[in-house]
Amino acid sequence: MQEKEALMADSLLSYIALAMILFSIGFLGVIARKNIFIVYMSIELMLNAINLIFIALGRYYESMQPQVIALIIIAIAAAEAAVFLSLIVVLYRKKKSLNSDVFNVLNQKDAAHE
Amino acid sequence: MDFGILSVIIFLPMFVALLMLILPIGAKGTRNIAFLTSIIIFILVSLVYYNFELSGYMQFREHHTWITTYGIYYSLGIDGFSLIILMLIATLIPSAYLWLWDGRTKGYWISMMLIQTGITGTLFAQDLILFYFFWEAMLLPVFMIIGMFGTGNRVFSTIKITVYTIMGSLLMLISILYLGVAFFNNYGFWSFALNDIVQITNLTRTEEIWLFAGFMIAFAIKIPLFPFHTWLLETYSNSPTGGVFLLSSIMAKLGVYGIVRFVMPIFPELYKEFAPFFVWIGIFGLIYFGIAALMQINIKKMFAYSSASHLGFIVTGIFSLNVYGMTGAAFLIIAHAMATGGLFLLVGKMEYSLGIKAIPALGGIAKKAPIFTVFFAIMLLCIVGLPGTSGFVSEFLIILGAFGFSPSAGIVSAFTVLVAASFMFWMFQKAILSDSGNDVSQMKDLNFKEIVGMLPLAFLIIAMGIYPDWFFYKIEPTIQHYLIDILEIRNY
């Protein structure tokens, strides 16, 4: 019994570690990558990392609640995805580019325009 | 609920002003109604003066809760010290209106009335938050009147004075809040009423010094005392006649009033402890500003410096911790307000009809406008502190007080007889008397209204010089009360 507990704790920790690695990768992606598609994917990656945590927790605590939460998160991610993709389309129409650095009309230097 | 006469005196001009703001009445109508209001207020104030009993304590109290949760009260009251300033305001403002009679827009008159409300409110408030409330509210119409009707680089100077003054008053606000909290911690319930605040006992010395500094800086900026005076020049030289009139003759005095009303009772120990510092700051300012005024070309800037110098002297008086100095200060507040106010009105007329403020560009006024010159001379002699004018009595008393404080201070402060004379007479010679060949044909002599407006000032200046005692007896009990009950100095 005790061993089981310990074993599960270890596995939980490794799951969480993996999740955190994914999470960091996602964050770094948001920061490092110019392509807005990849930015979007990085954010999805972070969300999924969290899903992983929840599911691992659900297994650990043997409760259903985290699974449900994970599902909800997936749903929300989908909603975000809709907005995100449509925005990407619009942005691409405007600038003919997916480089996020070109979208900077709002910087302070030439603020005061509408 | 009942509102006493003080509330009426405060809010009548404001209501009239708001009414004017809404009603479609032209400048002239507004002016007439404003003048009428000021006259009514003068009558009310004289009633107050008449019914004022000879005691040093607050009278005509009004005490209502305003914001119950935090113990903020709508609390009014006056004592002898506020009484004379009130009398002063009520006398000065109608005369000022008579002088500003022609060519002012509607906004000008409305601002003037609002300023009057702010001033009187500041004068009556017995609750710190209420005081702060009026103290700031007073600033807005001034901001407006200088910015809208000023001359020269008016916007800059307006922003400057506003930001500068608000900086001071925000420091005061912090101190006020701190006091309120201290009172809460001390007694378990909230109150910002002065009578409660003075009973705080749980402040450490360090805290007290900081709070004291907060208050003093706010008032020092308003007065202004030595290092905080740089807003003065632009503001005075750029603001319109009415604005500079009120600024110089009344609002600056309210800084002194604030010290006496709040700093003295709340921090009596520190007041006594730092008295030497402020006495010397005052004397230093007296001489510093006096010398600075010597070479001013712009006549308004010269007067700005000169009134700063006198206000330093007033501060010396109120910190001299004896009855002579304080009475003298109270007296000089009136004397200086009348003289400077009159001078600024006269200069304003000169500027209005000639369009110049530079002393070398003037001259030969005396030939064109003898009556103008006569009044000018009277005000000037009062500023110089010539015996027979109220200026001398006050200066003599303050010197007396300073001497009583410390002989060296007394002797140094006696130099006031030289300071003002040195530049005032030079200015009088250059700008008014000697004919330096400039074209002053546009200069008109005073018309009837202006003479009527100026007569009370001139009369009071001379009357207070010849028979000062008659003007003392209402205020003296208050001064005694300050010294004996608040500062607990019995053997001065």
Next chain:
Amino acid sequence: MSNFLLAWIVLIPLLSSAALGLMYLFSIKIVKIPNIVFTLIGVSAPFASFWIATTFFLQMIGNSEIFLYKAYRWLGVDGYDIDMGFMADKLSIFMVLFITFVGGLIHLYASGYMKNDDGYGKFFFYFNLFIASMLLLVLADSPIIMFIGWEGVGVCSYFLISYYYEDEKNVQAGNKAFIANRVGDLGFIIAMITMFYYAGANGFDYINLEASMASVPPDVLTFIGLALFVGAIGKSAQIPLFVWLPDAMAGPTPVSALIHAATMVTAGVYMVARFHFLYDLIPDVGLIIAYVGAFSALFAAVIATKQTDIKKILAYSTMSQLGYMFIAVGLGGYSVGIFHVFTHAFFKALLFMGAGAVIVALHHEQNIFKMGGMKNKTPLVYFTMLIATLAIAGIPPFAGFFSKDEILLTAFGSGEYLIWIMGVVTAVLTAYYMFRLLFVVFHGSNYKEERKLHALNKSITMPLVILAMGSMFAGLIGVPELLGGHNLIGIWLSDWRNSSLHVAHDTEFILMAVNILAAIVGISIAYKKFFKYDMKIVPQYEGMIWNKFYIDEIYDRFIVQKIKKISIFISYKVDVNIIDMVVMGLSRSFIRGGHFISKLQNANTRFYAFTMLIGISVISTYLIMVMR
């Protein structure tokens, strides 16, 4: 007892001046008022005061009564009252008498002298105001009330010197006079305040002060004495504050006669006499006063010998005579000093009025070397002037002789031989420059141009005659016992008499002889050089003396300019470049900070995310550190 009349002595000129002022404004603004009205009111006022004063004088003869009248409580602070009080004792009533009398005569003179001036009413307004202030000064019963009059005469003199204010240098002269007086007043005020704290415990009027003066520590007494004397120096134009007096001659001649010869400048002497109870206790300060007086006397006399402007000469002689008076009062001979004030009032007023008459006759020419031969043209003026000159030179039996003799006697008697020598030298010089003036103006013959002389009317000549009488016989009230007279003035002012000097009779005779000799020497030198004086060209003087020892320049260079420099430094350097810089610099630094910060707002999503990352990591690191 009709003490309240004392107030009226002051009140009458005051009211009349007020009336005159209002009437003047009325007449220039609305409708012209004929000069005769101003004349009647203006001239009658001093004589009315004179009449009232006479009644008091008569009451005082024989008894040493002091009349006090407290009009009202002028200032009552904290149970301590200062009254608007008037005191007539022998000294003050004596002063009042000759002030009102001489003043009245000068009013009369002025009514003729100024009759074509369009500021006629204004002139009499100032004149009456001056008389009122002077009387207040004299009759006051406490230093502070005295100070009111003291400043009143000062400001009147300012306005009268700058009477022709269109001309800038007149006003400058006025300013100079006022500022110099103010320097004196500074001393006065300081003295007054000190006295108030050390001796004012039970009342601030002279009687109480005198009573409590003994209790004051001696060094404080010295301080008070010196400070007071500074005031006297300012008023009476002694070294070093004399510079204003010569310039003050810019005013109309009656002003010079009344204010800067007869009355105001003697206020300093009066004050020292008034405070004799103080100065009796501090003889060393008295000695200083005497030395200052002696130096001023000599100094002024020296300068006067080279002046060419007739009024300037008289101004310097006034200063020199005032020096004599200070010698006397300094050495405790207050009565002697007052005696000289009295006689001096007559002959100096007379001299000025005569000079004025000449000036008027010659169409406002003031340089004596452009005059000449007035003897035949205006004989009356000549004779009156001659009398006055003899009087000032100290030829018996004219007024000046007795007073001056007594002064020198006092100096000698109290053992101050240096002062005495200086006095004698001054006497020589006085005789010299006065007769120089007389000879050049009246005997000299280089007034060539044959313009018609300006006629002199009665109101100008009559006062001349009366004053001439005065300067002839005024001295006789002070004939020393030695010459069989009995010194009336000395008896009258017995309280102010220096009882402590005893000089042997023969010494006294010798001294007298010396004085007369000195006068004669001076006159003979003047006669040698200037009688039948005839030179085609006006002499141009140079050198120290002509330039008044450069005192004005020194003051200007080392005081005025320095203060101006400081002022400019303060108002244009310190305020603008330091104090305001701090204020504005603060606000500017805020703006600069804003511009710096705004670089972070570069609208780069990745950069923003990066800042978030930094923020998060900082916070988490902090948390981990805390949880350790």
Next chain:
Amino acid sequence: MMTPDFIYLLPLFFVGIGAISLMILSTFKTMTIRKGAIATLLFLVLAFLSNGYNLNSGDVVYSVYPFVDIFNKMIVVDTFSGYFSTILILGGILTILIGLHYFERHKQFTVEFFSLFLFSVFGMMLLVHANELISAFIALEIASISLYVMIGFQKVIDKRIEASYRYLVLGSLAGVFFLLGTSFIYAATQTTTIGTIGNMALNTVDSNAPLLIIGGTMILITFLFKIAAFPFQSWALDVYDGAPLPVTAFMAATFKAAIFGFLLRLVVVDFDLIRDFWDEVLVYVIIFTLAYGSFLAIIQKSLKRMLVASSIVHTGYLLIALVSIGVIGESAASSIIFYLVAYFLSAIGAFGLIAYISSEGQLRITYDDFRGFAKIRPYMAAMLSVFMLSLAGIPSTIGFIGKFYIFTGAIESGYAILAIVGIIATFISVYYYFKLIAVMYFYRSSELIDVPPLKGIAPIVISVIALTIVWGGVGNTLVAYFPGVDFLIDMANLSYESLFIWQ
């Protein structure tokens, strides 16, 4: 008295239904902007009334979990939520009323916009009702996503799209942290329900405490981002500037209120032990937020950007109160609530008025465009001045009272230094607020003269707001039997008390 649970949910219900039905209605061709606006207003007003009914009915302080068996305490309805719903619904109504003119003038707006608008209102209301982290996240996302779209609604304008994009990326990035925090908290306490978390946290083993703290902090970070506090503030300027003015007004005024509504609930109810760890962080956060906002605002030429930057400063003020909750719970919390009202009124007034002014063809962006504005439109200038004064916290406006409470609370709880920093920020703010007044009044008129005349509903609404602000400053229950300052404070206190009914 007992009310059926359904009544409690009516406000939420009305708004949600309104959103959905508007989406359906928008398909009809006959539907014009005006009609859509009217419909929106209708639903909002219904919600407002029902909410008011909830507030007044029953006890002074109430708190219920409607349909416990369904929602399982995920949604709570108490005075607190009622109070905030009032603010939010009012914000919605005012935004619509003021922005109507703007929406009509600018072509790109369609009726769907109102549906999204209602959705965001719904999300915010849900947020203040939420009693459970995940539902709070859902609510947050509903509000945010609809806001993303609203911002980018005028897709022809570059800056709109960019703002929307930036907000989307950074917002979801922040949202992820919320989830991360939730997961940690769940790991620590096996629950996500507010109230239970606190109880669990008290009797959990120490090894779990760090998890709880980190999780809480992650959630806090999300909220710091949403209210644009210091390290996470950079987006605010761009997004608010890029958004259409009415949307900016809506975000600045109401969204901040909603966020604080939930944050307050979370912090007060649950995170007692976490707060101690935060306080020191928050102190620095506050100082930097105030400094950053002031520095940014002082140099702005564009009025809109200035207001946005200053909104960062106001966030700082609110955080001051949040810190002082630790010592003086009630007064600090109620001071937050009061200040939210004050800021809500001032901001929506200012933004709204500017939106109204620039709804015509020519836009007034920079200070200089407002030169001599008082000559052209004296009343508008006066109102704008009132808003500026209130934002600057000058006495006789509600803004002063709000600052007064915040600073008093700070001093009372021993954070005098924060009060001083706040005062300095206020002092700087005086400069950039008064600059507008100066520009409007002290200059001759500029060439931009076509301003919509004072017609339509918007000016009336704005003037009402202005009057409310002044009344809130001088309001005194003794002057008239009309809710004044005291009333607002009492409400704030009551709603605070209602948080503790179940604890």
